[in-house]
Amino acid sequence: MLAIHARYRGRSLRRAELVQRSAHALSTLDGVGEFEVLGVEDICAVIDSAASVCDVVMALLADGEWAIGIGITPGSEVTEPAARGAATAALKTSARAGQVYTKMSVRGRAEEATDIAATFALLGFVLQKRTLEGREATSLVRSGLNQNEAAEQLGISKQAMSQRLQAAGWAAETAGWSLALHLLERANTVAVA
Template identity: 70%
Template sequence: MLAVHARYRGREVRRAQLVRRSAEALSTLPGVGTFDILGVEDICAVVDSPESLCDTVMALLSDGNWAIGIGIAPGSPAEADTRATATGALTGAARAGTVKVAHATRRNASLSGDIAAVFALLGHVLGKRTLEGREATSLVRSGLNQNEAAEELGISKQAMSQRLQAAGWQAETAGWQLAVHLLTRADAGEVT
């Protein structure tokens, strides 16, 4: 079982409202359970799959104002245990853009470190993206091909290709697939 715990680290004056709206929006992602609001800055939810977890973490990293804890509890039927593992991954001093990973059995530190490293790299790619790059990758991620996305933006296919390249789309795709693979191994209880 997988869970994500996120702590808002931005400077928004109306934090509670922003955190509540973020929790509501993230809960609409496929495979993501309802985000519980834990205090003013913290939210936590169980997710159905490594893919759903990656999508959630990527959304939080794209915003740039969240510290993220991932909890992995293979074979655990108790959502509370998985949520507690995610919460335990997130230390009080966690900075925005960081991803910490905790495995319930504590015997998978190497794999947990690899997962955190992949998300650190993905966070770097996402943080360098321009508004145009965000628009382009968002359309392709939603299922449009490059021609359809270019048409939607009113640009040529060549310009769309250039935007995707400048936005690091290939690196994002490769990193996302690696993160899913590592999370699948960790959730299956594989020890490295």
């Protein structure tokens, strides 16, 4: 089972409202359970799939003001409180914005957690270097439009769209997202001896 615990580390004066809105918005993503608001800055939810974890983490990394804990508790007998507990344990009190921390509930698999966190660190770097134009372009392609359709929507040429995607690190994002997905799926399976 997979869970995410995120802590707002931004400077909003209305942080409680922002955290509430964020919890609600993230809960609308496919495969994402209801995000519970814990106090003023923290939200936590059990997530149905590795792909949904990737989507939530990417959204939080793109915002840049959240510290993110991923809890991975493989097995069919795992309870939601155990998964949430692993996510909370991943997120230390000193957790920094834009960082992903991962905790495996299974002994001897800490290296997998480290690899997942490292993959998201690289993705976070790509996302933070993006311009507004790059964010617009990647958002449209991520939503399912092809480059021609996205270029038309933005009122630019296909060549300009291609250049925006290249400058935004779209190829690196898609490769990193795929890697994170596979690592999460592998980590969420029970190792057979």
